[in-house]
Amino acid sequence: MPEPLPQCYLNGEYVALRDARISPLDRGFLFGDSVYEVLPVFGGRMFLFREHFDRLARSLREIRLENPHTHEQWRDILEQLIARNGGGNCYVYVQVSRGMEYGRNHAFPAVVKPTVFAMASPLPVFTDAQRAAGLSAITVEDFRWSRCDIKSTALLANVLMKQQAADAGVNEAIIVRDGHVMEGSSTSVFVIKNGVLATPPNSHSILPGTTRDAALSLATNVMPVEIRSVSIDELRAADEVWISAATRDVLPVTRIDGAPIGTGRPGPAWHRMADAFAQLRQQLASTPAYTP
Structure with a gap:
């Protein structure tokens, strides 16, 4: 598999993917308490954006986690991510976890600050x-x-x-x-x-x-x-x-x-x-x- 593209998005910032870090107390890491979405990009254009992010919103509702962004905000975040990685053909991976608390408790934390991560990778090639x-x-x-x-x-x-x-x-x-x-x-x-x-x-x-x-x-x-x-x-x-x-x-x-x-x-x-x-x-x- 080819390496992912170099720039990612993490909690409001665009950073080098190799430098991105989250806490080991993040509930996505400890419990898999997170959801994700994947969508392809052709010629720098996202494919079925609305449908993919409707599904992300549904997954978030099902795990009782408020969507951290509107569709328009998600679009803006990913447009910039795609542009920072050169556009063209790729796919975008988005993950939202319930975030972290200081400790490990199965029940939801009282105060939630989701961890939002997105990265881009080359599309697989069907030879x-x-x-x-x-x-x-x-x-x-x-x-x-x-x-x-x-x-x-x-x-x-x-x-x-x-x-x-x-x-x-x-x-x-x-x-x-x-x-x-x-x-x-x-x-x-x-x-x-x-x-x-x-x-x-x-x-x-x-x-x-x-x-x-x-x-x-x-x-x-x-x-x-x-x-x-x-x-x-x-x-x-x-x-x-x-x-x-x-x-x-x-x-x-x-x-x-x-x-x-x-x-x-x-x-x-x-x-x-x-x-x-x-x-x-x-x-x-x-x-x-x-x-x-």
Whole structure:
């Protein structure tokens, strides 16, 4: 993975990322008492800004932490961060913790001063070889907590699942609960069978995906779309399987648990979706200003 970009934002200041420091008593460090958001930037323009920061606001409400900034303030903070790192294509990571108190108490502190952090990193590159062959995945049983809809930084289960995939030499772990597909360890999941696109519905077991929603909006124009439960048998018998994430758009999965999906190559529906996303990125990069 390439190194992150050099400038970050921390509690009202722009500083060198290597010099940024927080207290070891910060509740994000001690308890994972924090939430985060990730959004891509194309040509210096933030993609789906409103949707990503609506989701951040929702996550903050769910952990009973007041949003430290309005959407407009968040936009201004990130515009400056992107500009200080040279603009172009990248992605921004934002984290808000409940801050620190002098001690370690499970209950919320009486006075809260959130810790607000943001940094930028180069976007991952989907290589020509990956585009031709697609990605591979394994299925794993779900052992996460029951509020996966909150974009919490408490991601130990997801980290262990992603490492399980890495140990198996594949790109992603697709999470299964009671025989039904939830999502990937860091992605949303789609299946296509007989020209119909299906994806699991939002629930407490699934993180609402902003890139997922963008893909569904694009797909609605060209194919039937169903938001419903997807069984592991449907996943394995699909003509195509896709995963989506803010930093990677929509990518094809061509092998799961060692077996090919469909023809074992990226399918025609994914190629159309990839072209649609490319057009969307080009349109965004050519706009003169942000649209909050």
